[in-house]
Amino acid sequence: MAKRDYYEILGLQKNATAAEIKKAYRKKAIEFHPDKNPDDKEAEAKFKEAAGAYEILSNADKKARYDQFGHQAFDGNGGFGGGGGMNMDDIFSQFGDIFGGGFGGGFSGFGGGGGQRRTKGSNLRVRLKLTLEEIANGVEKKIKVKRKVQASGTTYKTCSTCNGAGQVMRVTNTILGRMQTASTCTACGGAGQIIDKKPADADAQGFKVKEETIPVKIPAGVVDGMQLKVSGKGNEAPGNGVSGDLLVAIEEEDHPTLQREGDNLHYDLYVSVPDAVLGSSKEIDTVTGKVRIKIEAGMQSGKILRLRGKGIPNINGYGKGDLLVHVNVWTPKTLNKTQKEFFETMKDDEHFQPKPENSDKSFFEKVKDMFS
Structure with a gap:
């Protein structure tokens, strides 16, 4: 099933400001909030969908990647991406403050969730x-x-300061009447629990460091600097908290012969004067192995041969880029006596005189074509 556009979910245009994004999300979140829609599965789905859209659009880096690559920038890596990887605890843990105290940081109504x-x-x-x-x-x-x-043997007990709520309620008398506000409990950090017992080799929070091997699926077409997220594979939280995430930043290694430009690849092919004059065939590198291409007789230096579909797959699934082979005729720098005599006799030969045709584009025309 195709995912809905994040801007459409929040009812926004693509040029929406950060303030407009936050306002739109708050409106949707309040509309579909579990406290207003108890036992309503459709409202729950829309609440999560809005949270997933806000999770992307409220982050400048993620928003830029989404604007460029769409949903593919976050698919296949365990990211929230539209709320599919978020549960209600994730949402309130990350965005609870956006409700401005109207509903508090907890929730109820979906399967008997805690407060x-x-x-x-x-x-x-x-x-x-x-x-x-x-x-x-x-x-x-x-x-x-x-x-x-969490170290084996670590146990927790209910925080006596907040009685397990994770928040401390305060009532203040103002000229407008009595106002109630909620703030995170400083004793337990909002967890609602504190350590009861822990083994001697655990740290103050009851944790131990464990080395783990985590499989990460990298989709085809990722770009340098893109960040993938594997949910729940960061550090664990104390008590009944949710684990953090593993953020994987992609770094593209240089290739010895290929240069990447978006989804296209470029290859510099050097051919000798005899090969350019008489024609030949050459073996070149591609990302799927070596291929052999034909050099037509009379090939001009600067000619660009396009191998369609031999580039990088588009991360949004819009086909593959091309491999552009730039032909460079290599002029020898040193010649022996016989070779010099041959070229001396060819200086005035009509076949060696430059006669560019209309189809032979200038350097500037080729550059223009590459960027159009």
């Missing part, structure tokens, strides 16, 4: 180097990370 706010563990960040071949074909990588997990 306390669940804390979220911290995220982990790693950089992953990929070859051009891996980017072109997609790959699954196994990444070793050291993450904090």
